[in-house]
């Protein structure tokens with residue numbers, strides 16, 4: 001069955017982030033077939049039109065880093081007001097008890113929340129694999145398919161537990177063979193290639209210091225052999241740099257390079273504490289950076305050098321990060337945070353709302369190694385986010401696109417993924433939201449108990 005049997009014109013939006021599509025876009029099946037100039041009518045014969053005169057049209061937003069399971073430990077008192085390492089060690093003891101049922105509802109909730117914020121492609125980094133979570137990624141694939149969201153799911157891993165001087169409890173670490181076999185199985189079972197892929201699998205050790213050197217190297221080899229992407233946390237805090245220097249005798253980026261990861265196949269979460277020379281090396285390699293502004297502020301981790309990284313040649317994307325350090329999964333709100341944090345790091349004339357929208361769309365798509373999403377040009381996937389400005393917070397706004405960030409857009413009115421509406425009038429279609437919230441709340445209480 002096709003996504004859109006009809007040729008649909010998203011007609012004359014009130015505003016559009018892409019001037020080339022100011023008159024809207026024409027959708028056939030799962031793709032955009034025409035971008036319509038301002039005031040024009042499509043050259044393509046049209047079967048139907050959606051009146052977007054009250055909407056601001058953006059490409060569907062792309063989230064590049066999350067930990068869906070952490071929605072179950074939001075605003076968790078014992079972990080509040082802590083920096084990364086003590087925050088992690090406090091929460092690992094809770095996360096060690098996670099079950100597949102809990103992960104399923106946490107993933108569903110996080111993806112619905114992202115969709116409602118205008119996000120059409122979600123990434124998740126799941127690295128907690130206790131005995132009860134052998135099928136964690138299978139569970140997430142099933143949830144993403146049910147919701148019709150595009151998903152970049154990463155097979156995370158931890159192989160160095162407390163017995164070996166690591167941070168996580170021994171019950172959530174696995175041996176290298178199991179991790180690699182499972183990674184290979186998931187690629188074979190779920191990884192789709194080419195334009196329009198709805199599910200992709202990447203390999204994602206939690207961080208270079210939570211797995212063995214051998215596993216870093218073997219993950220890079222397997223990713224190369226199977227042509228999938230690599231993802232990990234890197235250069236998030238100064239503590240981490242000191243820890244790597246103690247453990248490996250080198251800085252985090254040197255270790256990344258030494259294990260075969262400094263490449264355009266890799267995208268990194270955070271990427272804050274890089275010096276000028278390291279930024280040049282990352283740019284030359286084409287390594288992507290998932291900028292996580294809220295999380296970086298909550299944990300006091302630092303300010304990502306987004307402009308220098310982008311200028312050096314890195315794809316720079318945006319991410320909400322896990323919900324124990326944000327604690328929402330709202331990518332529209334994250335754009336506002338990125339704009340404000342960018343203004344602190346740089347100056348008002350150096351970081352605009354257009355820059356941030358680029359990070360959340362095309363830049364994020366680049367992190368995921370994709371050029372079929374993140375834009376409104378003909379040939380791209382019909383992934384769209386439409387926002388209305390009829391809330392008190394927007395009243396009086398002159399520039400509708402800038403208003404999304406400056407006035408704090410937090411909920412899309414309509415969201416389309418691969419040519420299908422998945423959110424209408426601010427509600428996720430085919431989802432009983434009240435039932436989901438009740439189920440999620442029960443799971444969170446059970447996990448904390």
Ligand SMILES: [Zn+2]
Nearest residue numbers: 233269321322
């Ligand atoms: Zn993270």
